[in-house]
Amino acid sequence: MCGFAEVIDAVTATAVEISRGAPAPSVDAVHQLTAVLDAVAEAIDAGVPPPRAGELPADEALKPVIHAARPVLELLAPGPQPAEPDAAVS
Secondary structure, three states: OHHHHHHHHHHHHHHHHHHOOOOOOOHHHHHHHHHHHHHHHHHHHHOOOOOOOOOOOOOHHHHHHHHHHHHHHHHHOOOOOOOOOOOOOO
16 A cells, blocks of 8 residues: 555645646646556456556656556556666666
8 A cells, every 4th residue: 555655645746846837747648647557447446457557658747656656556567567768778
């Protein structure tokens, strides 16, 4: 449950920052992120294994939310996950 609290805290902090003038994420990025989260939530509600998380947006304004959500998605929907948008490839 701690992971969910971190996601909610990140969403709240991002909303506060936007209300104070920080750049808002693109509508497409928000839709992309909510689609991934909805797919996992719907699978849990249906009592079936959640799908592997889809591609997460690289929108800078959503970075704190994505960073908080990634460990929750990895726990609930195990398997290869998309890399952090700014992760270096070696």
